Amino acid sequence: MVNITGRVWEIARSSPEQVALRSPREVTYGQLRTANRRVAGAIEASGRRPHGRVLLIAPSVPEFPEVYYGLHAAGCTVVTMNTMSTAHEIGYVLDDSGADLVIVWREHAQAASNAARERDVEVWVLSENAELAGAPAVPGEVTEAFDHDPEDTVVILYTSGTTGRPKGAELTAANLVDTADSFRPVLNLTREDRLGTALPLFHVFGQAACMNTFLAQGASLSLVHPFDPDALLRLMRDERLTALAGVPTMWNAMLHAPTELAPGDVASMRVALSGGASLPAEVIERFADRFGCAILEGYGLTESTGAATFNDINREQRAGTVGPALPGTSLQVRRPDGTLADEGEVGEVFLSGPTVMKGYWNNPEATAAALDDGWLRTGDLGSLDADGYLRIVDRSKDLIIRGGYNVYPREVEEVLYRHPDIVEVAVVGVPDDYYGEEVAAVVVGSPGSALDGEQITRWAKDYLSSYKVPRVFSFVDQLPKGATGKILKRSIDREALVAGRE
Structure with missing residues (x-):
C-alpha cells in the first residue's frame, strides 16, 4: 500500500491511545482514524470514486488532518487552498482541477459557496469535531485506506507564481x-x-x-x-x-x-x-x-x-x-x-x-x-x-544588476538585519536611468526608533561594498506577507519607491 493515511493508521492500530494532536484539542491516533473513516465513508456514500478531485479549504485546526487523511483514505486527489482565497481564485482552481466537491471551514464558506454555485459544484461546510454539513447522513464503511499506485496524483497544490495563472503541482502517493x-x-x-x-x-x-x-x-x-x-x-x-x-x-x-x-x-x-x-x-x-x-x-x-x-x-x-x-x-x-x-x-x-x-x-x-x-x-x-x-x-528573478554588478538581495538583507533598530526588511531592485537598477530597501523599524535612509546608508557602508548599499528607502509599519508569513516582494510597489525617491 502507498497511502500517507495508511502510515498514520499503522500508529492507530499499534498504539490507539498515543496522542496525535495535543492542542487546541487533544486527539489520539485511534480517534483520528475514527474521524478519518467517517469522512472517507461520507465520500463513498456520496457516490464518488477514487482519483476524483476534492477541494479542501481549512485553516490549521484539528479538523484539517481529520478531513485530509479521510480524503486520502477514500483515494481522493486532495486540492488544498489558502483560506483567504477569493471566489474568483477558488473558481479558477475548480475549473482547472475539475474538482466536483468543496469542503470548506465554516468561517470561509461564503467565497467557496459563491464560486461553487456558479459551477454547480457540491459544498460541504466543515465545523468543529469534523462535522460536515451537506454530507450524506449515513456514511459508508471504510476500514482500509485506498491502495494507491506510487505514481498516482494524490495532492494538487497551486503555486502562486509571479507571472501567468497559477499552476497545479501534482504530488504523488510516493x-x-x-x-x-x-x-x-x-x-x-x-x-x-x-x-x-x-x-x-x-x-x-x-x-x-x-x-x-x-x-x-x-x-x-x-x-x-x-x-x-x-x-x-x-x-x-x-x-x-x-x-x-x-x-x-x-x-x-x-x-x-x-x-x-x-x-x-x-x-x-x-x-x-x-x-x-x-x-x-x-x-x-x-x-x-x-x-x-x-x-x-x-x-x-x-x-x-x-x-x-x-x-x-x-x-x-x-x-x-x-x-x-x-x-x-x-x-x-x-x-x-x-x-x-x-x-x-x-x-x-x-x-x-x-x-x-x-x-x-x-x-x-x-x-x-x-x-x-x-x-x-x-x-x-x-x-x-x-x-x-x-x-x-x-x-534568479530577484537578482539586482546595478551598473553591471550583481547584487543579491539576501546578502544585503543579512547585513541590514544586524542593525539594532531594524525589525524586518525587504531589498528589491528599482529602475534607475544611470545604473539600470538601484538597490532599494523597504524597512520596518522598531517602535520609537528614528531611522532614516541616510543613517542606514552610512551604517551599511561598513559592511557592504558601495554598489550593494541601498540608496532608496521606504519605511512602513509592516511588509506584505503570504499565508505562511513569507514576505511577498512581488507585492512591493516599485513605482511608489521610485516616486518617493523623486
Whole structure:
C-alpha cells in the first residue's frame, strides 16, 4: 500500500491511545482514524470514486488532518487552498482541477459557496469535531485506506507564481510518503517528539514537511491559529515541545515579543525547523541565545513536496546554508549554458529525487519547462561547498544588476538585519536611468526608533561594498506577507519607491 493515511493508521492500530494532536484539542491516533473513516465513508456514500478531485479549504485546526487523511483514505486527489482565497481564485482552481466537491471551514464558506454555485459544484461546510454539513447522513464503511499506485496524483497544490495563472503541482502517493521518510533520520524523529507550529496546513511546508512527517512517525502535533508569537512561546513551555516549525517572519516576531521565558523554561526543545524563505544569520544567533535552541534551515519547493535539503541534526550545522541534500535527493548547480558550476560558484539550483513532483496538472508545456530528464529547475540561485552544503543566494528573478554588478538581495538583507533598530526588511531592485537598477530597501523599524535612509546608508557602508548599499528607502509599519508569513516582494510597489525617491 502507498497511502500517507495508511502510515498514520499503522500508529492507530499499534498504539490507539498515543496522542496525535495535543492542542487546541487533544486527539489520539485511534480517534483520528475514527474521524478519518467517517469522512472517507461520507465520500463513498456520496457516490464518488477514487482519483476524483476534492477541494479542501481549512485553516490549521484539528479538523484539517481529520478531513485530509479521510480524503486520502477514500483515494481522493486532495486540492488544498489558502483560506483567504477569493471566489474568483477558488473558481479558477475548480475549473482547472475539475474538482466536483468543496469542503470548506465554516468561517470561509461564503467565497467557496459563491464560486461553487456558479459551477454547480457540491459544498460541504466543515465545523468543529469534523462535522460536515451537506454530507450524506449515513456514511459508508471504510476500514482500509485506498491502495494507491506510487505514481498516482494524490495532492494538487497551486503555486502562486509571479507571472501567468497559477499552476497545479501534482504530488504523488510516493512523494508524500518519501518526504516523511526523508526527514525522519535528519531530525532523529521518534514517537516521543512534540511539534508545535502556526504554519498553514494548506501550504506544502506545514502539510507535507511538518504534519505528514511527524504524524507518519507517531509523534504529536500542536497547532496555533492564527499565528501569535506570544501563544507560540507559551505553547513551547506548556506543551513541553521538542520541536517548533516556522518561517523567518515568525522567528523574528517571537524574538521581538515581550516574554519572561528563559532557556530553562523550554529545556525540552531540541530543534526548530525553518523554511519558506532564507533566514538571516542574525536571527539564528539571537534565537539560540534567547531560547537555547538551534534553528535548522531547510530548503524545498511546492514542486519538491517541500523537501530538498536540511541541516541534518547529526552533522555539522553551517549557518548561511540550507544544509546538504536530504536522503535520496541529488543536487546540481548549473551555469546558464547548462554545464555544472564549480565548487562555490553561483548558478541555478536543480533537484532530482523521490520528492520531485510528477508535473503540472493538465499543463504539459509548463511541465516540460520545469522538468529536465527528471531534474527540477528551481529558478533559485545558489552554490555548493566541498561537502555538498547548499547556499541559496537568491531567486534568479530577484537578482539586482546595478551598473553591471550583481547584487543579491539576501546578502544585503543579512547585513541590514544586524542593525539594532531594524525589525524586518525587504531589498528589491528599482529602475534607475544611470545604473539600470538601484538597490532599494523597504524597512520596518522598531517602535520609537528614528531611522532614516541616510543613517542606514552610512551604517551599511561598513559592511557592504558601495554598489550593494541601498540608496532608496521606504519605511512602513509592516511588509506584505503570504499565508505562511513569507514576505511577498512581488507585492512591493516599485513605482511608489521610485516616486518617493523623486
